[in-house]
Amino acid sequence: MSTITLISGSTMGSAEYVAEHMAEILDNLGFSTEILHGPSLDDLPLNGLWLVVTSTHGAGDLPENLQPLADEIAQQKPDLNLVTFGAVGIGSSEYDTFCGAIRSLEQLLEDHQAKRIGDRLEIDILQHEIPEDPAEKWVKEWAKLL
Ligand SMILES: Cc1cc2nc3c(=O)[nH]c(=O)nc-3n(C[C@H](O)[C@H](O)[C@H](O)COP(=O)(O)O)c2cc1C
Numbered sequence: 001m002s003t004i005t006l007i008s009g010s011t012m013g014s015a016e017y018v019a020e021h022m023a024e025i026l027d028n029l030g031f032s033t034e035i036l037h038g039p040s041l042d043d044l045p046l047n048g049l050w051l052v053v054t055s056t057h058g059a060g061d062l063p064e065n066l067q068p069l070a071d072e073i074a075q076q077k078p079d080l081n082l083v084t085f086g087a088v089g090i091g092s093s094e095y096d097t098f099c100g101a102i103r104s105l106e107q108l109l110e111d112h113q114a115k116r117i118g119d120r121l122e123i124d125i126l127q128h129e130i131p132e133d134p135a136e137k138w139v140k141e142w143a144k145l146l
Contacts, residue, residue, distance in 0.1 A: 002031065002032075002049050003034065003045075003049070004023075004026055004031050004033045004034075005033075005036060005044060005045060005050050005051070006019045006022065006023050006033060006034070006035045006036065006050075006051045006052075007039055007044070007050055007051070007052045007053065007054075008035065008036070008037045008038070008054065008066075009052075009054030009055065009066025009069075009101065009105075010037065010038075010055055010063050010066075011057055011063045011064065011065075014055055014090055014125070014131055015053050015055040015063070017132065018053055018088065018090060018123070018131050018132055019037075019051070019053040020035060021132040021135060021136060022053070022088075022135055022136070022139040025140065026139065026143060029140075029143050031143070031146075037065065038063075038065030038066055038068070038069070039069060040068060040069060040072060041069060041078065046079075046080065046082060047083065048082075048083060049085070049117075049146065050084070050114075051085065051086040051088070051139075052086070052087050052088065052105060052106075052109075053089075053135075054066055054088075054101045054102050054105060055089070055090040055091060055101065056091040056097065056098070056099055056100050056101035056102070057101070059097050060095070060097025060104070061100070062101045062104070062105065063101065066101070066105070070104075070105060070108055074108065080109060080112040080113050080114035081113040083113075083114040083115070084114065084115050084116070084117050085106075085114055085115070086116070086117055086118055086139075086142050087102050087105075087106045087116055087120040088102065088120070088122075088135060088138070089101060089102030089103070089121070089122045089123065090123045090125065090131055091122065091124065091125070092124065092125050092126055093124045098122070098124070099122040102122065117142070117145050117146065118141070118142045121135065121138040123135060
């Protein structure tokens with residue numbers, strides 16, 4: 001089966017834990033996975049299946065470890081036509097910019113012709129004390145689309 005590259009953006013680790021949990025589930029389903037925390041564009045397969053998991057910080061901003069990737073994409077304008085991706089955000093609905101990071105990153109990927117598979121998951125930490133729980137449910141459904 002295909003290799004799935006999990007890309008995480010995180011400040012305090014929540015999104016990383018969620019990415020690791022989803023990778024474990026995908027491994028158990030027979031996929032091979034690699035997890036990259038805050039990768040640069042050079043680290044990523046440009047004909048691959050990505051699962052992007054990011055929290056939101058500042059006022060709707062990407063975490064510091066993922067902003068450089070977004071900057072590289074915006075500057076280098078790679079053709080991501082052969083990339084398909086899933087999108088998972090973690091945020092808090094107390095902010096007007098709830099899950100702003102995954103929304104803007106998804107837009108950036110689509111602007112460069114990447115295609116999203118499945119619906120975006122937005123995990124609200126005010127509703128889910130354990131963000132891995134909704135992530136687990138979502139990724140099992142997402143895997144069926146692959
Ligand atoms: C300073 C600060 C700013 C934040 N800004 C936002 C925001 O704009 N939108 C949002 O949905 N969540 C926001 N959050 C909530 C975080 O996304 C949430 O706590 C998340 O679980 C952090 O995950 P991480 O440890 O992977 O970075 C903010 C949190 C902090 C501490």
